[in-house]
Amino acid sequence: MTSYVSATEQDRREMLAAIGVESIDELFAGIPAALRLSGALALDRGLSEQEVYDELRALAARNTSTEEELSFLGAGMYDHYVPALIDSIILRSEFLTPYTPYQPEISQGGLQAMFEYQTAISELTGLPISNASVYEGPSAVGAAGYVAKLHNGRKRFVVSRGVHPHSRETLATLAHGWEMEVVEAPLSDGVTALPELGEDVSAVIVQQPNFLGAVEQLEPLASAAREAGALTICACDPLPLALLNPPGECGADIAVGEGQTLGNRLDFGGPSFGFFACTEELMRRMPGRIAGETRDVDGKRGFVLTLQTREQHIRRERATSNICTSQALNALAGVIYLSWLGRRGIVELAELMLQRTAYARERLAALEGVTLLHEQPVVREFAVELEAPVERVLHRCRERGVNPGYALGREYAEYPNGLLVAITERRTKAEIDLLADTLEAAIAAERSAVGARA
C-alpha cells in the first residue's frame, strides 16, 4: 500500500493527548453507530507505486492512440502537435499545484497568465471581453445560452444543425431546466438555412466552421438575429480563426469554443478548456473567472480576480453561473501555445491546413465510390459520402492501420454513409495519399464483397 501520510505512532499519541482523547475512534463518536462501517470498503488492497504504474501501463496498451494508427479523426478534437515547452511549464509545481487565486498577492503568476490568455482569446475571436476559461466546448455553448436567457428572458433558442451534436444536446439538457424550447435550423447544401425568427427567440447559435467542416457566412446570420432582437452565439474552432473573419467582426455577441487544439492533449476527451468571449454590453453577465489589471499600494502593476459579484461565491442564487473550478491549467497551456505559434505562425499553420485539406478533399473526391457531401469552403475538415457501408469500410482501413475519420451516420441519419475527415499539420501529403489509397481499396473490396453476397 502506498501512503502519503506522515503521522507515526508517536505523532498520533502526542496529537491524541493534546486533543484529550484516547483514540482516533473517539473522534468519530459523533457519527451514529448505525452508520459506521463495520468492515473495510470492498476495494482491492493498495499497491506500491511500481505496481500501480504497471497496471496503468497495461491499461494504456489496450488503447489505440494516435501514435499507433494514422488518424484522420476530428469532429471536435484534433491530433495536433503539442510542443515540448508546454509540459515543461505547466508541470512546474507553481502552476500545477496552487488553488484558485483568491489571495492575489501570492498568485500573480496565475493571474497574469489569465490576463494574457484573455487577451489572446479576445484577439482570436474579435470580441473585447474574454473570461479565464470554462470547462470545454459543448458546455460553453450551454453557458452562453444561459447568458442569453438572463439577458433577454425570451423562451426559445434556434440552433443550427451544423453545431456539434454534443453542443446541441448539452444545450437541450440545460434548456429543459430553464423551460426553454430548442428549435433546430436545418442545413442546406452544407450551411445553415436560418428560418424566419420570431420575437420569442433568445439566441441563434451557429458553429464556425460547422460540424461538416463548412465555413458559414456569419454576417447575414447575425444580422437576422439582431433584427429579431436575439443574441448571436458562435461556437468556433480557434485555429481556423487565424484566417477566417472572427465572430466579433461578423456581429456575434458571444463566441465560445473548444480549446483542446490550443496546446492540449486529446486525453480521450478531457481535460481541455472552453473559451468564452463577449461584447462589453454582456460583460457583467459573463460566467467564470475574469482577471483584471490594477495597482497595489506601492503603485505596482498587479492582477486580481475581478467582477466577482457575478460569481457564485458572492451572488449565490443570483449568480451568472454556478461555475467554480474551471480549467486554469489547460488555459495556461493554451496561451503558451498561442505565444509559441505567434502572430505569423498561426497564419502559416492555418494556411498549411487549408492547402492540405484542399488536397485531401480533391484526392478523395476523385476516388471511385466517394462524393463530396457539400462544396462549401473548408479549412481543416471536410465531409464525403461513400457508396459502401461506412462502418465496414472503416473496419477495413483500421486493419491497415489507417483511421479515416468520423462516421457521420451516427448523428446525421440523412448521411448514412457520411465520413468526416480531419487534417492537422501532422498529416503529411504522403499520409493523405496513403489515406486515399487505403480508402479506395477498402471501398472497392466492400463493393465487390456486396456484389459477391448479392
Next chain:
Amino acid sequence: MIGAADDQLTIFERSREGRRAFVAPALDVPERPLDELLPAHLRRAEPPKLPEVAEPEIVRHYNRLSKRNFDLDTGFYPLGSCTMKHNPKLHERVAALPGHAKLHPFQDPAHAQGALELMWRLQSALSEIAGLPHVSLQPSAGSHGELAGVLLTRAYHEDRGEHRTKVLTPDTAHGTNPATVTMAGYEVVKVGTDEQGNVDLDDLRSKTTDDVACLMLTNPSTVGLFEPGIEEIAKIMHGVGATLYYDGANLNAIMGICRPGDMGFDIVHFNLHKSFTQPHGGGGPGAGPIAVSDRIEPYLPRPQVVRRSASAGNGGGEHYYDLDYDRPKSIGRLRGFQGNYGVFVRSYAYIRSLGAEGLREVSEVAVLNANYLLALLREAGVAEYLPAAYDRICMHEFVLSGAPMKRELGIKTLDLAKRLLDHGVHPPTVYFPLIVDEALLIEPTETETKETLDHFAQIVAEILREAREDPEIARNAPYTTPVRRLDEATAARHPVVRQPL
C-alpha cells in the same frame, strides 16, 4: 496598461516583430490560390495580434511568472473546503502515457478498451466509497456534478408526473449550491442552522412541503461538523418524496468510516480535485462524478460506461467495456465526449495506490490533524481572539471566528490572512461560511506533518502578539510578497481585462 518593471511585463510586451518559435512544416501539396479556397469576404482583414517571441523568451517569461505564485508543493495550504492534499507525482507519469494521453475521444470502443475499463473500475470504486450503486463520470467539476444532480432530480419528479418548484439548501451551503439550483430552474429556500452548528430540524420540517424537489447538503457540513440528525433529515425529505443530494466537498472526513448512500442520500458528487488528488492547477481542471441510487439511475447522463460480457465480435477477454447511448430516460448530456479522462487516470491511480486501508487512513488522519490543530489554537494567546465557532470535536476542518480579534485588537480576519502570507503559508479560507462572523475555515488535510501544524499555530500566535503591540503591521500586510495589497475596487469599477494592442 499600467507601466511595469521588466520582470513584470506581459508576453505581449515582450513581443518584437520578426521573432518566432513555431515554424510550419514545408508545404508538400500543390499550392492553390487563397482566393480559390477561401473567398476574400470570408477572410479576416488582419491576423490576430498574438505575440512574436522565440522559445527561450517564452520559457523564461512563464518560469518567472511561476515564481510569483505560492503553491502546495512549496508550502502549507490549509484552505477550508478545498482539501489541499499532496498531489502524488506518479500521477503525471501515468497520465502522460501515450495510450491514455493521445487517445481520441471518438476512437472506436473496441480500440479503447483500456480507457473504458479504467473508467468502469473507477466508477465501481467510487460507488463503493459512496455506498450508491450507479456512477456517471461525465461532470467536469463539483458544481457541474451539482447541476447534474439537480437536473436528475427534476427528471425523476417529472417522470412521476410531478412538477415541483423548490430546492432546500442550508444557509451554510457553498455558493455553488444555490447558484446551481437557479441554473436548474428551481427556487432556493434556505434552511437555518442551530446553535450547535447543525441543520435546524424544526426549520427544515416547516419548509419541507410537497413542492420541495430536493435538499442539498454537505456532511460533514461546511462548519466541519457531522450532522447527528442525518437519518432524521433523510426521513423528513423522503417523507415528501424529495431527493437528498450530497455535496461531496467534505468527503475527506469520512472515507471508509461511513458512506453517504447509507445515510440516505440519493445523489452524491465527488470532487476528484479534492479528496482524489487531481492537482488544482490554479483553478482547474477537476472532475465532479456523481453516484446515484437505483431510483435515479434511469436519468443518468448519456453515454454511460458499461461492462458487457464479451462476444465473438468484440475481441478477446471475458468482458467488453462500452459506451451505452441507449438510455431513453436520460437527461442527456452536460458536456462533450466522456468527461475529463486525464483526471480519471490520476484518481484511479490514487485509489489503486491506497486501497481500502489507505483511504480509511486518509480520513482518520485528516480528522486527527484537524482536531490537533484546533487543540493548538485553543491555547492562551490565540483562543481569546480566535475562538472556535463550535466548541466540540470537529471533523476534517473547523471554523474560528475573528470577531473578538477585530474588537479587541482592531485587526480583521482579512488582515490576519494577509500577514500569514509574510510567513510563507497560504491563509485558510476567509469569510466563509457566512453564518460565522469574520470566519476562518481551516482544513490541514492528512498529508501534513505534525511539525507543520505546530509551526502554523506558532505563526498565528506570533501575529496576534504582534497585533497587540501594533495592529498597523497586519493592517498593511503583506510586505514580502511579489505585490502588496491590490486595489480591487478600481479593478471592479473600471475593469481592464485584456491588454490593448
Next chain:
Amino acid sequence: MAADPSYPDDLLYHSEHDWARVDGDSATFGITWYAQDALGEVVFFQLPDVGATVKKDDTYAEVESVKAVSDVVAPLSGEIVEVNEALGDAPETINEDPYGAGWLVKVKLSEPDETSSLMDAASYEGSLS
C-alpha cells in the same frame, strides 16, 4: 469615504437602510451611511430605468462592492423620474457623500401618506445599536 456616521435630520429612514428626502409629492432616495459602510467601496450601481415603478419595501436596484451585492429597497412607492447618471462613472460617490451627490433616484410619489411609516433620524440611529 464618508468619515463619520451621520444621519441628517431632514430625512426619513427605512429599516433596510435607505433614506428619502421628501419635497411635496416628489422624493429623492439613497442609502444610509450605515449601508455604505457595511458594503465597503462601491464599485457598481446599475441605474434603474426612468419611468419604472417602485413599490415601498420592494427591491428596486442593487449596489455592488468588491465582495458583496446589496439590495436597495424603496422607502416609498412611486415612479422614477430621474436617475443619478453620474454614478455610472463614479459609483464611489455613494460612499463619499451618501446623502448628497450619492443620491440614487428621484421619484414622483404615488402614496405620499406612506411617509408616516418611516423613521426619523433619531429613531433610525437608535435602531442601529
